Amino acid sequence: MADLKPILLVEDNPKDLELTLEAFAEAQLANDIVVARDGAEALDYLFLNGTPPPPSAKRPAVIILDIKLPKVDGIEVLRRIKSDETTRAIPVVMLTSSKEEQDLVRSYHLGVNAFVVKPVGFRDFFDAIHDLGSFWAILNEPPPGSHRRGGSRE
Secondary structure (H helix, E strand, O other), rough: OOOOOOEEEEEEOOHHHHHHHHHHHHHOOOOOEEEOOOOOHHHHHHHOOOOOOOOOOOOEEEEEEEEOOOOOOOHHHHHHHHHOOOOOOOEEEEEEOOOHHHHHHHHHOOOOOOEEEEOHHHHHHHHHHHHHHHHHHHHHHOOOOOOOOOOOOO
């Protein structure tokens, strides 16, 4: 399945990162998971250290993005993604512990595709991540002209 696009997971909390990776594994996604532990690392991955990538570069199927990140916060990462022609169509899901209305409003104003508040309970968090991964990597249809991004369908 070499044509599958990776999932970019931008998360700085080690426990949330571990749970997210476990939930993706349980969902049996065939996509590679690329982890960035801060906003600067995510931007470096997406823009090749400030240079827009060539059209042939493998773009993520979806970006799972925390808001509260070191170096560059998630709102700024989202702004950069949605303001650049080469990355604008990539779905971005804010997965955050923030319940602040201003974060929700700013995220949607900047073009986020979904805003999910991290559930507090272990099982609820695990189930939410499992469902997010399955939806965005398998069920969601990419924009016309892009390749199918999904995992295996059984």
